[in-house]
Amino acid sequence: MEARYHPFSAALHGVANGLIFVAAPVAFLRYLPVLLASVAGFGLPEDLSARLQALEALIVPLGIAVAALAGLAAFFSKGLLLRAAFGVGKQGARLAWIFFVLNGGLFALALGGVALSVDFSRLLYFVYASIGLMAAYAVGEFLVYRHRFWESQMGGYGPGY
């Protein structure tokens, strides 16, 4: 009989996504600007520091949501509705995370008399489409595997029959 729950896989996915969506960006936001500023020989501007803190306050809960949903999705077997639901939720959280981290693809910087701005919001459509396909994958996986899962659980008589 196929196992319904996979705690090891859940922990693995949760930790891996936690590293990617929480630990790495927090380390990046906290230490890289300080490092770059010290290499360049000036202190981190206060307004930039405040903006980075605000971004971190946004990234951490969203990243925790991504990691938790990834762990929950991995906890359930393929073919279970909860796996699909948490899988779609994870992709939604990823989309929100990327949107907020990259500010929707709009960046503007003004230092002294120099101003730079970049708008790559159209380029992000690739990422959004990719996330959309992964959400579709979560649903498709449920539809494809549910028969096999319930066959393994009930000898061929499960939901969908």
Place this chain on the structure above:
Amino acid sequence: MAAARRPQGRGLLLLLRLGALGLSLAFTFLFVTTVLTAPNLEFAPPGDDPSFRYEDGLLYVDTAFDLGIQDCPSAYVFPTCHGITNLTVFVRAVVEDTVSVTDYRSPPVAVAVGERRSVDVSIPLRLAPLVTTGYIVLRPANVSFTLGISGTTTRGFMDFAGSFTQDQLFDPLISRFVVDWENSTFVPENGNVTWTVPYTVGSADFLSGTADATVRVHNATSQLTEGATAIPLGQVANGTFSFTLSQEAAQDLATTPQTLRVEVAVTLPGDLTFTTETTVEWTGGA
């Protein structure tokens, strides 16, 4: 227990995963190549001093910018770097931090990788908003110039803009407007007094034609007189203003030291009249 069947539709799932992976790779590729291309953009401000010309109320600053993209240094890793379309040079100018006199954008050009080109720009500065203050024309002005470029790259997926702001002091177009009150003369004429005051005016050498100058002189209570003359532009011009005074006003000027308020109005070709005001400590008649 029945053996688990091989589920149908796994090919579709594989396609979904491959599609997601392909889109992520496409994003990464475009993003990385953009980051690699960005430092290769060359934007050189004009090496020569800009030239100026005046036409119908607009002061044009003519100059040229060199734009280019060096060959992609990472051609072995990423065979394509991105050219730029809709590349424009933009200039904004604000006089004394208050009055915007231009928001110019050059016609868009496309620059391919490895290409260099020069973009001629002719930046019109509107002088009409400065008529009441006389900045640039009659008074020196601090002009804050914002100079930048904007364009679209990464095959149309990314817009960018970069600019820097620099203050520049503009000498007035009409400078050295020296009215020699000390050497003025009073000549009785037909019951009135003609007050003749010599002046010297220098103006920018790119100006041509004549400017109409009107000078109004006020004492503490009222306007005493006014005089007008045509000033040749583009050179240092000497001449005289002639004011007609009543006998009483001339007598008052001749005997009483006082502070005179002098309004100067200069009408440039293009029918723009700029005014400025000054005071003269009048010490007594000639």
